[in-house]
Amino acid sequence: MIEIRDTRFDPWLELQNYTAGLSIKGAYGATAVFIGSMRDLNEGDEVTAMTLEHYPGMTEKHLEKILQQAEQQWPLMDSLIIHRVGEVLPDDTIVLVAVWSAHRASAYDANRFIMEELKSSAPFWKKETLVDGTRWVEKNTPG
Amino acid sequence: MSINIRFFASLRETLGKTEDRIEAHMANTVKDVWLQSTQRADMPSNVLCAINMEYVDSEHAVSDGDEVAFFPPVTGG
Numbered sequence: 001m002i003e004i005r006d007t008r009f010d011p012w013l014e015l016q017n018y019t020a021g022l023s024i025k026g027a028y029g030a031t032a033v034f035i036g037s038m039r040d041l042n043e044g045d046e047v048t049a050m051t052l053e054h055y056p057g058m059t060e061k062h063l064e065k066i067l068q069q070a071e072q073q074w075p076l077m078d079s080l081i082i083h084r085v086g087e088v089l090p091d092d093t094i095v096l097v098a099v100w101s102a103h104r105a106s107a108y109d110a111n112r113f114i115m116e117e118l119k120s121s122a123p124f125w126k127k128e129t130l131v132d133g134t135r136w137v138e139k140n141t142p143g
Numbered sequence: 144m145s146i147n148i149r150f151f152a153s154l155r156e157t158l159g160k161t162e163d164r165i166e167a168h169m170a171n172t173v174k175d176v177w178l179q180s181t182q183r184a185d186m187p188s189n190v191l192c193a194i195n196m197e198y199v200d201s202e203h204a205v206s207d208g209d210e211v212a213f214f215p216p217v218t219g220g
């Protein structure tokens with residue numbers, strides 16, 4: 001499942017709720033979870049807030065494509081992406097990626113693949129609010 | 144031939160527009176669409192292009208009714 005959220009969310013609660021609805025209980029042996037949250041420091045500057053812009057429609061379409069690629073490479077039983085847009089504050093969750101599979105190797109590897117693909121190609125952009133103005137984040141840091 | 148154009152993030156701010164629509168008589172490629180919409184502004188080398196929400200390169204051909212989007216490198220996650 002893919003979801004773009006414009007409000008703050010608790011990733012642990014989301015996972016709990018999503019897992020409760022899974023019909024594959026007993027079948028999977030591995031769940032790999034990645035949570036990305038906002039830091040209050042970037043490139044040596046204090047960051048007080050962030051605005052996340054996206055390309056509605058293309059974002060969902062592209063994330064869907066990433067999940068399909070992951071499913072072709074690894075035997076995944078389910079996968080979940082929730083990504084924030086709009087105004088984000090330090091410690092807010094930006095992204096949650098979770099995958100379920102029979103064994104840990106495919107869960108770890110698929111989760112990493114999805115995150116790296118998301119960061120390098122899903123159409124989202126961050127604009128930081130600093131103490132003395134705003135600036136666009138120009139590129140992602142290496143993993 | 145009518146093309147809808149969208150700009151995002153820093154590119155939207157630099158160009159001062161979110162959307163555009165051109166009647167393209169001479170526009171054959173994504174690059175031509177950029178040139179016509181921006182009054183022949185230089186296209187930054189790192190600009191990403193999409194047609195109908197799929198990535199393409201700037202030499203890709205455009206068709207009537209396409210939505211062409213231009214944006215800077217992505218920074219989500």
